[in-house]
Amino acid sequence: MFRRILKWTLRVVALLVIVLAVFLINLIWFRPWSLNLFYEKVFAQVLFDEPELLSSIGLVERFGLTGHSAKLGDASPAHQQRFFDRAKKDLADLRAYPLEKQDASQTLSTHILEWYLTQQIEGEKFQWHNYPVNQLFGVQSEFPSFMANTHRLLAPRDCEYYRQRLMAVGTKFDQLIESLKVREQKGILPPRFVVEKVLTEMNNFVAQPPAENILATSFKTRAAKIEGLSDEQRLAFQKRIETAITGDVYFAYRKLIDYCNAVLPKTTTDDGVWKLPDGDAFYAYALRRSTTTTLNPEEVHNLGLREVTRIEGEMRALLDANGFAGRPIGEAMDALGKDQRFLFPNDDKGRADALAEYTRLIDDAIERSRLLFATVPKAKIEVRRVPVFKEATSPGAYYNGASLDGTRPGVFYANLRDMNEIPKWSMHRLAYHEGVPGHHWQIATAQELKGLPQFRKLIPFTAYQEGWALYTEWLAKEAGWYDGDPFGDLGRLQAELFRAVRLVVDTGIHAKRWPREQAITYMRDKTGMGEKEVTAEIERYIVNPG
Template identity: 45%
Template sequence: MIKKIFKWLGFLLLIITVLAGSFAAYEWNADKPIRFRSFVDREVLKMAFESPETLTSLGFLESIGITGHNAELDDASLAKADEMYVKLKTVHKTLNAYDDENLTEADRLSKKIALYLLDFAKDSEQFRYHNYPVNQLFGIQNGYPSFMEAQHQVNSVADAENYLSRLEKVKHKFNQELEGIRLREEKGIIPPAFVIERVLEEMNNFVDKPIEENILYSSLAKKMSDSENISADEQQQLLAKAKNNIKTFVHPAYQSLITYFSNLQAKATNDDGFWRLPDGDKAYASALQFFTTTNYTPQYIHDVGLKEVERIQNEILTILVEQGYDTSQGFSAAIESLAAQDSFYYPDSDEGRAQILKDYQVILDEIDTGLDAVFRIRPKAGMEVTRIPEFKEKTAPGAYYQQPAIDGSRPGRFFANLYDIKATPKYSMRTLAYHEGIPGHHFQIAVAMELEGLPLFRMFSPFTAYVEGWALYSEYLAWEMGFQDDSFDNIGRLQAELFRAVRLVVDTGIHYKKWPRQQAIDYMKSNTGMAQSDVISEIERYIVMPGQATSYKVGMMKILALREKAKTALGNKFDLRDFHDVVLKNGAVPLDILERFVDRYIADTLAN
């Protein structure tokens, strides 16, 4: 892994530095490098080097002794964003200057994917302010402490001093974020009233907590105590500085946001969909196009969702009848009866939550050893389960995945939300672990990071329909392989798929059909049987992330359709391992390009 890091990033930087005036330096500085791959990798590297937080997250410079970026935070100013859009136009022009006839097949594909992203960036620039940078789900107010806790490593006094520097500089970054938020207010893009209520509650709780209990303080204390390179006296001195920096810089930064949003409340309304914003209907159509990588209309997605909800509910009801449950009162009543059984839940205690994490790890370790029959390509990076930080779990999703560090210093992580014990029935744990971990996000994302010969930008391409479609497909695959042969585990799987089908209905309902927040909550609650706390969290997520929730089911349905297409065409020549290689070995791509891969696989297999 370290060898690959030097090859990708560190080694390239060192060569350019040492061989000034050489071919490598020319490739770095030329308007149009000779090699196409040099150009696309160079542009990604330049963007990374302009983002100290990205460099910290990637974790490759530390392995060659470079750590100064860990004292800095990203530039979040409007001027920096303007600069990026200008830069993207230049990159687009240069990409088109490379003649397809002179490119390898792999480079032609990379060019096509890059142009897909750049074309979308150009077309959607008009909607760049159609979002809520600070909301109950994400934003600087919870992203900053999460980043410091999860990404900023402290193995020396110098690392701790960099940590202190970032505590100082957060006030400036908060002011930069406020600049963009105020511009959105001028344009009439104001978050719904509940969003403002949620973020004010979150931020007030953050500043009201004693500094010693603040995650920025406690995280630094733990990291230093775990290090063998920082003496007890040094730790005390550094923690005293951290306490002062939190009081002097961090708390005032949060207070500036608190004051702003408190004043903004009077302008907020209870209308939640994008339809209420200037050009909101066009902005929503753009979001759907980006997240699904299709041209599906909101009405088409809504109708598909309704049909899938009915189909999946019928499958669940069939199993419940076989298990002796009364379904005469309808789907919602039957699911509520199932969910009401105490035997399906862990104790509502620290011990119960700790056992959940242990059991998740057992589930992942079990399936990891049983995949050879259907996979050839597998990630080298490890996988671990951890709890979503308690300070943000109340408004966080049920789970999420964090990619491993490139240098192997941090494994892939499946973060589980343990706030509401009733949101984690035992029969739902397997499918959630398969989705977020193995063979879901961990396989797809970690494999993409480890692929040889892939341009850097394709290791992190943001094609949500592919990424989330693969994770949802992985739940289905695990069931096919017998890892959910218990009837209740299968209900858990079907509920998870139903959940994604319902998303098609409620996302379009909110942003296209003008459903109020409560109507969407009621629909999801009555059609999924999910815990009320999860339903509210999910609906509020869709409101601040329009279109994203539709990508899961759209992507899964496409992957399954392509698999069936290959099976039908190839007959006994079809090998599921080959199909998975085709899907995974090129990183995340738009769904139409994925279909081209599968079509080529079919043609090549038939020709042999």
Template identity: 40%
Template sequence: MLERRTLLAAAAASSLLAAMRSPAQAALAAPDGEGAKLTALYERIYNMLVDQDPEFATALGLDKGERAAAKSKLADRSPAGIKRGQDLYRLGLKELQAIDASKLSGMDLVNYDTFRGPWEDYVKAYDSFSYGLHSWPEPHPVTQLSGTYRSIPDFLVNQHSIANAADAEAYLARCIDFAAQLDNETGRIKDDHAAGIIPPDFVIDRTLNLFESIMAPAPDANVLTKNIQAKTADIPGDWASRCAAIIKDKIYPAMQRQAGELRAVRPRATHDAGVWRLPKGDEYYAYALRYATTTGMSAEEVHKLGLDRMAELSARADAIFKEQGMSKGSVAERMRALGKDPRFIYPNTDAGKAELIAKLNEQIQEMQRRLPEAFGRLPKAKCDIRRVPPEIEAGAPGGYYQIPALDGSRPGAYYINLRDTAENPSWTLPTLTYHEATPGHHHQIALAQEAEGIPSLRRLPAYSVYTEGWGLYAEQLADEMGVYASDPWGRLGYLQSYMFRAARLVVDTGLHHYRWSREKAIQYYNEALGTPEGSNVTEIERYCVWPGQATSYMVGQTSWVRIREAAKAALGDKFDLRGFHDTALSAGAMPIEVLESVIERWTAGLKA
């Protein structure tokens, strides 16, 4: 999966002009008067986004030069700060509506369609719901997976660079601002709690455990102190002691106030897991599904797709198990047994975890060698593999991707959760690597950042159905490229990954539409997947606080495959897989129906 800021900032794009060959395709880039106005609008909105969000500027490597002051600040989590972000979409939509779409064609029309419908939906949501619209639909700002308390330390450690004393001072300024933003967020959750918007009891309990873990070290042993100490070894100054003082006097007290608010509201929390329990909860979930999938699929349709895919994938896994002499028990029971097989478990030690990461690097290198088989354009940016920071790994997902800096100063990063190596048997790892790194998220997003000829804003909105759909499609592509030709266990890992995403459709709609309990959803995962119960609990609790988001993977993957197969059927021998991929990625991240229109035009151009 993509990290939170990536979901807001990243997009898959490349130079469409380079991929265009026919006259019909070349026309995609032809601008006109309305197209020029559209591009100018998008550039203004892009610059406003960067200026409003200093963390975004740092993530993109733009916190220097004229924007150097951004490096001393964090994003404003106050109600006023969130309203400013929402007002950008209101402004953008108003100006977008003033553009005459009938005079747009080609890529200008793609650019227009990419935002017009979604922005209308966002603004309607802002007018309809009083909670949970800071970024994607997320009803509670502070949970085991969300909140300043966990995101800012990770951000400062992994994205704030320190090359000189000014950078170190900026780091300390951000630490001071960290405390202020914690209090801004605490004020927001107090207002939510007063309005009856309270997380489930198990979410509060998990979150309070994380607070205790984060605040357990003495200030001089906190990760923020250790980070600046390591990064300023050659920079004179008492940086570590100053940081520790900020943690002691400002950050820890602000965290304690936030944790205190959660403890205070805990007696009012219920065990109900779905957003149906919240004000206008059914409407909120319908919006969350539209946001996640960019389609009009109903919860019932999403649920049925999940059940159908589970049946198909389980049958495929059953056939492989039987070929390997494992025929007793359900597919889930055999998956569970395979997951405990010592042959496939790395030692749960620092050495074992280092060995695991080394193996992931080998898989990336081997895939890099194969990429020209399926792609004409390859990204220049590299991808590092890193461990999820131990202090947040308890509540973090199994893996996620962080975007590279635009200026090349920081590579992309694929984070893997190594809280327990037993959760990562070796047969499950290749497909995770192909999803998060290459040919998945890193391949797609790095190309976006290296793109030319499209507005900067078109590189930013990571429509989850497009990006996560691509990540899951990349897993299938790896199989089609032959990576499992002599590795049946690895192919089982790939099928289990797909079953995992299909099951998400079932449990997400189960929790939020059919009103399943947390326990029923966990039981479904235990019985259907064979993955460890501990990781199943973490996943189900994720869906409880991020409604809809998990449906984007399989809905997106099925859409990518449907669009590809339609192009193959239309083109026959003229179909070129590399051309399909280059064109689809070069057109930028977009809603599914817009992607479909881009490929239909590409197909028409090749048939002409």
């Protein structure tokens, strides 16, 4: 009797194994039977091929999958081509699912994924039309930021993963240099100022004693909070990290420095992508990708000019009513930006006070937003300073999303390089835009949605994300958050004017062949923003067209 039961049990187990194997083979190597499984397959393929992205999202660690934490992404040309080849296959497979058999939610998901894949495939012919080493978000500055702020350090094994990632940077930079040489062969080089600023940044980075490098200091601070590590173990790990910085990280950076020094004489002062092969076609594609419209550069330029005129009219009324009657708008805003009543001290205390004020504004906005929105995201948000090593060329602020597992909050990074760039009347709208109810509120809400494919929660649509954040600045006005604060409202309007000016200067640089200096002058004259901030913004558009 026992043997018979055992025999039938083994047969059932074998059958289940066969069924599972058939299911997995179909899921991994072929088009899945289920459309919903196909959505997740597409998402998983990308995710598990990009270990740094996988760490950033924080989706699989809760299931004990942590091996990716020891790896860096592949930056080779071959890997880049595999991405496009897979996108083509995924699009063909997606189109094989009949639309008439899909429910309303699936139909919408299919249309979104089809649009996204189509845009990616259209960009294959322009895959080299970018500058992966640049002063804004280049690989050379994103790597230290990623390690300091995103790499998990919650358990002893995470310390070893950290070391292994430092040791892997040499391979990544070799792949990066290989891809830069492909661009060089195709006549695609960044403007001279980009290479000069990157060289300054990297030379300063490797000139630091290893113990003072952000890779070592951030590790020391975070490793001190790991339970289960003795002081001796922490010191041993710290020594290994500093050894890896010297022997692996700095060695890799010096190779990249050598390449940049060699390529510098070949660069020019032409800033727009019009100079690249098929540059006009590339820029038209970049506009379509970023705006999700079919507006051509001339139409975008003229839209910006009209918006500049409209917003200036609103600002004129507020300025006239508050002591600036008759003064040009840019001049008046420049004067307001230098008014000592609205400035923090340009020292460490002033920076600490600014971070505290941003935090207060975010906390207040969360409570106010509970009255405006039915859904309140669970993800937390923090305000931090842009890392000092890259703040000179970074924008005024940016946001990084929270991890899905809740171990890392969303972070609103504020650039505190010069406190004279941060008048108090400008802080409200920036907190609303980057934090609540802007980027943090929208991105966290999307990530926490139930019943949708993962890609619907995480695919970035620039037009929507930036459009939402700009809308929330206006929403704060409509909700009365600026009542009794005309200068705060002027800060909101200056930011809206800044977006309109961006349309003008972006198309001016890349389609109308404006030199960098002309774009800087136009933005300064129109907005009254500080020279350092404007310069960083214009240089941002040069390396990130559209």
